[in-house]
Structure formats: C-alpha cells, structure tokens
Amino acid sequence: KAGVYDxxxxxxxQKKNLMMIGAGKGLTVITGNRSYVDGWTTFNTATFAVVGQGFVAVNITFRNTAGPTKHQAVAVRNGADKSTFYSCSFEGYQDTLYAHSLRQFYRGCDIYGTIDFIFGNAAVVFQNCNMYPRRPLDNQFNAITAQGRTDPNQNTGISIHNCTIKAADDLANSINATQTYLGRPWK
Incomplete structure (x- = not known):
C-alpha cells in the first residue's frame, strides 16, 4: 500500500519465500534514520534487514535519512540467500545498501549514496539498475562499490550488468568538486 512507513x-x-509488493518507487517508502554517529554499529543501522531465504521485494523505496554528517547509515542490509529486489529504490549516503552475504539479485533498481554505498561480501548481480552518486561532505570522495572479500577463494563479488551510473542532482550541480570511483576493496 502507498505511504511512508517510519x-x-x-x-x-525462518521467514522464507516472503514477497513484499509496494505501490511503486517513491510511493511505498520504508524509512529510518539510525546511524553510526548516533551509537549504532553499521550492521544495526539498517532501516530494513532481511535474512530469510527467497525474499522478494517489488516497487518499494528503502530509505535512511541520517544524512552525510552521520556517516554509516544503512537503508537495507541483505543477508538472504536467493533474494531479489525488482524496481526498488535504495536511498542514503554512506553505506546505503549492505549486500552482506549469500546470493542476491537486483533488477531495475535505483541506488543513491556517497561512500561505499553498495558494499558487503555477497555474490550479487545488479542488472538494468541506476546508480546515483550523491554529493558527499567536503574533502570526501565517492566510492560506488566496496567489496568485502577477505579470501581470494571466496565465490563472492559485485557484478554490474547493463546499469547506468549518473550523478544525483546534488552532485551534478558540483560535478568538478568530487571524485567518484566505481569501486574499492572494503577489507
């Protein structure tokens, strides 16, 4: 159902094969504002967290409104095997989407953030998604992805297929002020 759910x-x-269907990006919004600066661990800042295998989300916006000065503030933490997000939006600044572990698939999604805004150690595919770097704090840079693999033999990684990377409006207005990198190692 359309609405903003704070x-x-x-x-x-134990909640396997659960499906959540919203009314559309920007219409069904799940929002919170936990952040590292406010005393939460990065893991526990998540507005929405899922570990139930086979989870599917469609047409939902997930948001963390802590802002850039609050540093790590996760909108979604996903540790659900065989999870899928279709036509969803993930909105935050640092550490927006925590692709924590296992196998994940995102299609037709919008992801907004600044530093390491897609991060974790999952085997994750992004297909036909839009990635929007935002304006970070002064003297910071953007890193779209940060992979957390610690062992070269792990079968994890971030695959970006047929996606678009475009500056969010706040960054586009100051495009020469911020360096933006596609990825960096997290650990």
Missing part, C-alpha cells in the same frame, strides 16, 4: 523492519531467517 519503522525498522527485520525479516528473520
């Missing part, structure tokens, strides 16, 4: 959602491991 709450923290956690889908546990």
């Amino acid at each position: 709450e923290y959602v956690s889908i546990p491991k």
Whole structure:
C-alpha cells in the first residue's frame, strides 16, 4: 500500500519465500534514520534487514535519512540467500545498501549514496539498475562499490550488468568538486 512507513523492519531467517509488493518507487517508502554517529554499529543501522531465504521485494523505496554528517547509515542490509529486489529504490549516503552475504539479485533498481554505498561480501548481480552518486561532505570522495572479500577463494563479488551510473542532482550541480570511483576493496 502507498505511504511512508517510519519503522525498522527485520525479516528473520525462518521467514522464507516472503514477497513484499509496494505501490511503486517513491510511493511505498520504508524509512529510518539510525546511524553510526548516533551509537549504532553499521550492521544495526539498517532501516530494513532481511535474512530469510527467497525474499522478494517489488516497487518499494528503502530509505535512511541520517544524512552525510552521520556517516554509516544503512537503508537495507541483505543477508538472504536467493533474494531479489525488482524496481526498488535504495536511498542514503554512506553505506546505503549492505549486500552482506549469500546470493542476491537486483533488477531495475535505483541506488543513491556517497561512500561505499553498495558494499558487503555477497555474490550479487545488479542488472538494468541506476546508480546515483550523491554529493558527499567536503574533502570526501565517492566510492560506488566496496567489496568485502577477505579470501581470494571466496565465490563472492559485485557484478554490474547493463546499469547506468549518473550523478544525483546534488552532485551534478558540483560535478568538478568530487571524485567518484566505481569501486574499492572494503577489507
């Protein structure tokens, strides 16, 4: 149902094959504002967290409104195997989408952020998605992805297929002021 839901959602491991369908990006919004600066661990800043296998989300916006001065502030933390997000929006600044672990698929999604805004150690595919670097704090840079693999033998990584990377409006207005990198190692 359309609306703004100011709450923290956690889908546990035993809730398998759950599907959530919203009214559309920007119409069904799950929002929160937990941040590292406010005393939360990065892991626990997530507005929406899921670990139940086979999770599917369609037409939902997930948002963390803590802002750039609050540093790490996760909109979605995903540790659900075989999870899929279709036509969803992930909005935040630092550490927006935590692709924590296991196998994940995102198609037709919009992801907004600044530093390491797609990060984690999942085997994750982004297909036909839009990635929007935002304006970070002064003297900071943007890194779209940060992969957390610590062992070269792990079968994890971030695959970006047929996606568009375009500056968000706030960054586009100051395009020469910020360096933006596609990726960097996280650990």
